Amino acid sequence: MKVVKFGGSSLADGEHFAQAIKIITADPQRRVVVTSAPGKRTANDTKVTDLLIKYAQQVIAGQPFQETVTQIIGRYTAIADYFNVPRTKLAPLAERLNELPNWHFPNNNYLLAAFKAHGERLNAQLMTIILQQLGYEARFVTPEQVGLRVTGTPNNASVTPEAYSLLDRFSFNDSELLIFPGFYGITLAGHLATFSRGGSDITGAILARGLHADLYENFTDVDAIYVANPAVVDHPQPIAKMTYREMRELSYAGFSVFHDEALIPAIQGNVPINVKNTQHPEKPGTLIVPDKNFQPADIVTGVVSGKHFAAIYLHKYLLNKETGFTLRILNILARHNVSYEHMPSGIDDITIILDKNQIDDQLVDTICNEIQEEINPDQLEWIDNYAITMVVGEGMRNRIGVINDILAPLAEDGIPVPIINQGASRISIMIGTYDRDADKAVRAIYHRFFAN
Amino acid sequence: MKVVKFGGSSLADGEHFAQAIKIITADPQRRVVVTSAPGKRTANDTKVTDLLIKYAQQVIAGQPFQETVTQIIGRYTAIADYFNVPRTKLAPLAERLNELPNWHFPNNNYLLAAFKAHGERLNAQLMTIILQQLGYEARFVTPEQVGLRVTGTPNNASVTPEAYSLLDRFSFNDSELLIFPGFYGITLAGHLATFSRGGSDITGAILARGLHADLYENFTDVDAIYVANPAVVDHPQPIAKMTYREMRELSYAGFSVFHDEALIPAIQGNVPINVKNTQHPEKPGTLIVPDKNFQPADIVTGVVSGKHFAAIYLHKYLLNKETGFTLRILNILARHNVSYEHMPSGIDDITIILDKNQIDDQLVDTICNEIQEEINPDQLEWIDNYAITMVVGEGMRNRIGVINDILAPLAEDGIPVPIINQGASRISIMIGTYDRDADKAVRAIYHRFFAN
Structure with missing residues (x-):
């Protein structure tokens, strides 16, 4: 049925x-x-x-x-x-x-x-x-x-x-x-x-x-969900089949073909989803299936970027010796109902990446002031122009050197990559660029994996 | 004086x-x-x-x-x-x-x-x-x-x-x-x-x-602080000059020549530190100086790895929609006086990297059980064998493509890199490998930047 x-x-x-x-x-x-x-x-x-x-x-x-x-x-x-x-x-x-x-x-x-x-x-x-x-x-x-x-x-x-x-x-x-x-x-x-x-x-x-x-x-x-946004990449390849998890990761940064929350009941019920075009029902569309026993056809399934990110950068000597400092930062955010997206941390630095849609200028001021007062960092910077590019693929799992294929074309194009987050998910890599470079980055990565 | x-x-x-x-x-x-x-x-x-x-x-x-x-x-x-x-x-x-x-x-x-x-x-x-x-x-x-x-x-x-x-x-x-x-x-x-x-x-x-x-x-x-541990790399190059911040990042993962906590008073008083050899006082040693106006001589100043890391990996669908889940995890850790080192997070995944020195097997069990009960993840994994390699250099700041030079030799040597954390600090990149690969990784990176 x-x-x-x-x-x-x-x-x-x-x-x-x-x-x-x-x-x-x-x-x-x-x-x-x-x-x-x-x-x-x-x-x-x-x-x-x-x-x-x-x-x-x-x-x-x-x-x-x-x-x-x-x-x-x-x-x-x-x-x-x-x-x-x-x-x-x-x-x-x-x-x-x-x-x-x-x-x-x-x-x-x-x-x-x-x-x-x-x-x-x-x-x-x-x-x-x-x-x-x-x-x-x-x-x-x-x-x-x-x-x-x-x-x-x-x-x-x-x-x-x-x-x-x-x-x-x-x-x-x-x-x-x-x-x-x-x-x-x-x-x-x-x-x-x-x-x-x-x-x-x-x-x-x-x-x-x-x-x-x-x-x-x-x-x-649309005929299918595409490897990349057709507004960014010319005639991108359609995705024939992908896992729920891949869809989740792609929709996060901006793939909006299929409603994010709609995945969950399908996942819970283990029901495959077929996204198809009403005008071309004969075309196979994109099939979204359970993660189990999935055999990926390609290394990368999708590349997508969202430009609506900002970051708070903190530097404080001996930050990592202060137990509970992350807790204190998270409490400040929670107090204002702001959730963070990623939080790469170093020894004396932490960067908190936020979705700009949930904050306005005044809230930024308030949060930065409270951090300054409660954490008293040596350096506090508000960076307004981040884009997050997600490279997603079950085929990336356990494959050595994929990250090099992703980053090499960016270096060749002179695109700075201030943030890389690999290791949270096993099937995706998060690349942070400046928003002006986001489309260029998606094109460069797409062409490395699909145009050759 | x-x-x-x-x-x-x-x-x-x-x-x-x-x-x-x-x-x-x-x-x-x-x-x-x-x-x-x-x-x-x-x-x-x-x-x-x-x-x-x-x-x-x-x-x-x-x-x-x-x-x-x-x-x-x-x-x-x-x-x-x-x-x-x-x-x-x-x-x-x-x-x-x-x-x-x-x-x-x-x-x-x-x-x-x-x-x-x-x-x-x-x-x-x-x-x-x-x-x-x-x-x-x-x-x-x-x-x-x-x-x-x-x-x-x-x-x-x-x-x-x-x-x-x-x-x-x-x-x-x-x-x-x-x-x-x-x-x-x-x-x-x-x-x-x-x-x-x-x-x-x-x-x-x-x-x-x-x-x-x-x-x-x-x-x-010792004659100087070296770019890499002499026990890992043969005759590594000495570091002539580096910043306080570089020293901090290097000592974190295991450079033990200069006591970590001793940096702070020097930083606060803006006093340069000269590490020298008592037996060869005529040699210049290593000078550790304030960050301000520092002109780096090389791109990379030091490469060091520590093998005493483990991780808790969590996957749960819709994790990032549950506000406060990070707070709950941090509260569990804080309850047991355990601090985390890094916490790369994805959409539905989070990896919490811990210093193994502060936990024993029983505590691991307790913490994992509490996370299972309070967070109820779909997947919870304890990974026991991580090493963290820090590549540090003021010269890396704002330089495009450094990450490729770091990762390329690892891919050539077939070393898996399950974790990359770039973007917290601007002068370092954290590479997570399996502990068995840590020395090989340090050598590969060292030779890419210094042996050519």
Whole structure:
């Protein structure tokens, strides 16, 4: 049995719906379908999720919102029209959308979550109607019905173990297609709460695990996951197969094709993931499989860089004799809810690498001041322009000299490498460069391993 | 003004004393002399410090000790005889040594410290007698007199800021030579307490700082500090000049020529250190200077490895999303008084490198069990056989491609490098190998930078 998930661009209009339905119905193993909200049809288009956010904000602000509602309903109507779905069948969807402002919400965060969730919900409902009209035995199933229980904040929820117990009890028959909205679950109190943005991937993975799928097919708008970002490297090679662990390491520094958090349920359930292109379902895409017994085809699987890093550099004579100094630094960071990425330490020096997305200038000042006061270093430097490049590959494990092949082309290109972190993971090497050199570094490493 | 310190082998017998006196009196700038206890005269000889420890242990155990005392006095008498010092002049030294068991000590640790300290103390006294007999204006000065106040445990003391205030008030005239025993200071309560073993280097550095010396000459039994350990590399090149910081990084992994803790007072007082050979005072030795405005002659200054490292490797999916997991690991270590050396971390992995000297098998078990319970990793591995090689050089700073020159010969020799830590310090790179490869790695790196 396969769980199939379609991204927003794959469900943006009638034509794309038709293509998705062709895919769903081409393989009788495809039994569970997870929908996203309709995405952009053209570059200047607005995603339905963004329209729903606008709708929620207008409701919260007490502003008129009817125009926005009309726009949203228009998107679903256009798809319905493509399949000649009678308007009466669509009426309950519009009605529900219009009713949302009258619901009771514990606070505006829950309101926002519930509004957002309807992009996926209405799309799943519409998909069910269309499939039924085409003669398929399709059933619209909601997180509410199966008990997809979540916890955490309303707009950044996470699945609970209870959800899996409840999914285990959910039964469906062999002939029916289940159509399930992505992106959200329900809290213990019965409120809607969404995963982080792009979270339909997560729903698909939860269902794949919870319903014991053999494969989780993730249909999106690219042919495959590539060895390097196509925006950086021209026509990079696609990755045919990689392990969960490789995907984790690559997504960390910026590979955003597959939602990071969506890996976990797949890993826990040992369900392979196939990332495929809705427009070219015949292409093999990228298969993400368990680590066990994996035979890597290449030494390097992927090279990726993220430019959003900064560092605090500390030098203090006899630093490593002061027991607990790392603890004190970590406590300062924890006090401000800042987590560190890496922390290479020397004898009298330590460099703390941070994700710039979680800090602003004022927080930097505060943290540096507190370190200065509590640790009293001889030197304290804030370095604002680091990029982290991850070179990942199960094939690198235990292979002597890979690091030389990675670093040699950088030296030839005159790229300074102030930071190297090898040894934490056995299947990746972290290279720290200045952000201006990050793309050059990725190209140099890519060409060393793939262009020859 | 120069502070001159002689090591134990440089003051082991009359002949060596004569050589030391020749050095002291050859330069009128050499005004403060710090003595060690007499060292070994032959390979099978016993150091006076070890005899004093034996003496202390016999006293503590209530065993007869007169034979040991006779042996100790014999060492000083032999030196005195070489210079025809009348026995009556030596009598107060023997008397003091014999009196020691009658002193009052707060506990046996203080007893041990006081006994040990007398190796240096009696040697300084004897040196003064000999210099006076030779017609020099020499004055025996003790830590008690100048107020060399220390704190900490009796056998591992550290200097207090107060000691420097008191040294500042200590006056001596231009014509006299001050002879000062190394290795110990006095506590606030007036008890003798020693520095860690080899601590006469520390005394010399404290006096160099406290008395505002222009140079601290450290006379020992080697011509210089070498780029690599002569036991590993044949005839390594001597280091003519290096910075305090380079010395710190090198001594960390095992360069033991100059006492690690002795660097700090020199750094604080900005006093250059000259490590020289007592037997070849005409040779330039190694000069250790402030970091500021230093012009490195070579790219690499030193390569050294230590084989006493182990690591705990942890893998857990989503490790880096668990805020505070590093804190929890560090708390477990802190609970057992174990400090970590390095902690390379990946996305879902962390490796904690530990000094094996501070842990035994049982403690390893306990710590691993606690980590398993509190962190619950998917994988936990204890790796027992790491060596750390430090490649150090101010000349490496901002130089592109040095890392390639370091790693290339290792790859050529088929040496696996499971750990690389670059970026903490700007003047060193840490290479982790398996202990069996450590010497081979040092030789390969040395020959790449120096033999060509």
